[in-house]
Amino acid sequence: MPVTAETLEVPVDLERRRAGLKAYKPKTLGDYLELEPPPWEPVLEPFLARKSAMMIWSQPGVGKTWLGLQIAVAVAGGGTIQGLGWKAPKPCKVVLFDGENGQFTLISRLRAIMADNAIEGLDVEAAKRNLTIVSRADPEWPQGLDFYDLSTPADQRIIAETVEAKGYGLVILDNISSLADRFTDENSNDEAKAFLRVVMAIKRVASVIVMHHSRKAQQGMKETFRGASALEFPFEFSMGLLRIAADDDRRDLPGGRIDGAGFTISISKPHRDRVEVNALEGLAFLLGDFGHWLPVLPAEGQRVLPANAKVTDERLRAAVTSRRFRTQRQLADYLGVNPSQITRRMRGLGLTLPEPLEGLADDDDDEGDF
Known part of the structure; x- marks a missing residue:
């Protein structure tokens, strides 16, 4: 037998259900207008x-x-x-x-x-x-x-x-x-x-x-x-x-x-x-x-980033320690922030870029870090 809403119907006590529905009082428009929307x-x-x-x-x-x-x-x-x-x-x-x-x-x-x-x-x-x-x-x-x-x-x-x-x-x-x-x-x-x-x-x-x-x-x-x-x-x-x-x-x-x-x-x-x-x-x-x-x-x-994805200290640490960035400019481009902000925040947190993972492409930017 195929599964349908009807074949899955749960047996009910009809009198008990009638009693429960009788005890329920539906709200009127006036009732709803006096209520506040749930937060x-x-x-x-x-x-x-x-x-x-x-x-x-x-x-x-x-x-x-x-x-x-x-x-x-x-x-x-x-x-x-x-x-x-x-x-x-x-x-x-x-x-x-x-x-x-x-x-x-x-x-x-x-x-x-x-x-x-x-x-x-x-x-x-x-x-x-x-x-x-x-x-x-x-x-x-x-x-x-x-x-x-x-x-x-x-x-x-x-x-x-x-x-x-x-x-x-x-x-x-x-x-x-x-x-x-x-x-x-x-x-x-x-x-x-x-x-x-x-x-x-x-x-x-x-x-x-x-x-x-x-x-x-x-x-x-x-x-x-x-x-x-x-x-x-x-x-x-x-x-x-x-x-x-x-x-x-x-x-x-x-x-x-x-x-x-x-x-x-x-x-x-x-x-x-x-x-x-x-x-x-x-x-x-x-x-x-x-x-x-x-x-x-x-x-x-x-x-590039969702509006609520702020660059927190934890997020900055995670990006720095990922070993996927050779320069602070790369890091700033990825995080979508001003390069000078990255420099200040890394200095404040005592962070430096570690040696990148083997095989990552060399950076073409000859300006280096900031």
Whole structure:
């Protein structure tokens, strides 16, 4: 039998439901006019608020897993993701459901994130305490017990109840394909609605980020998320991470070429409440050394750095110690600041440029440092 909203219907006690609905009093226009809008309570600035949801989609190998883990750590410990400038103003409890990655990937990347200051201003002890990871690959998962399947009413209810009972502030679902085993047709709006029940249930008590795959762009069509259009329904904001090709000239940064993960932001559903967030469209980043995201030159006329990505002392130290810059001029060009500012701040922090990584191109600027 195909999975649909109807076939997944949970049996209800009709009389109990009638009694509950009878006790509910809908608000009138007059009631609403006397209310104040709820305050914006950010979980991850600039786009995710308390009890809201967003979707992040991309092809494999773009950096989605790195990004999801960095978001989880940043929100759990309160901090800013280096290079992106996305900030969790205070720590909160986070649960990440990972249905795809093996233990080697999870352990190695989490260690890299924690060891390399990828999250600026992180409360490390709070992050260790607040982040829970539920992994399909965990060798201690009970033998013979199926992993969570978010396309079933039982697991939807269990997860929603557990999130509320344990006080999680953020739930990350990575990803739809690996956490909804009973889906047989991603293009079915009925099947999408059945899955989205769990997102709507969690949103009543916590914020939600859903990671998803994209379908490749076809002739005359933009790349977008895979599956039915109904998938975007419960999200306040949805964005894609478009691959930066291996031969893209934007990978040639002043300090040397960057290979590996990299993306350009594509917004598929503009933010309902934070219109300024939609200016992220077109910004591009590469994953550099130490798990830091490096802004790269976007299309002409767009910003190099997002407006909230300030050059903090931590960010300056990370760039200096990356060993990708031969001169302070290269460093200033990359950070998007005045060269004289770099000179003063490096002097104040007692920083000097170390010997660059072997193989980096010589700088053609014969003026040297400042």
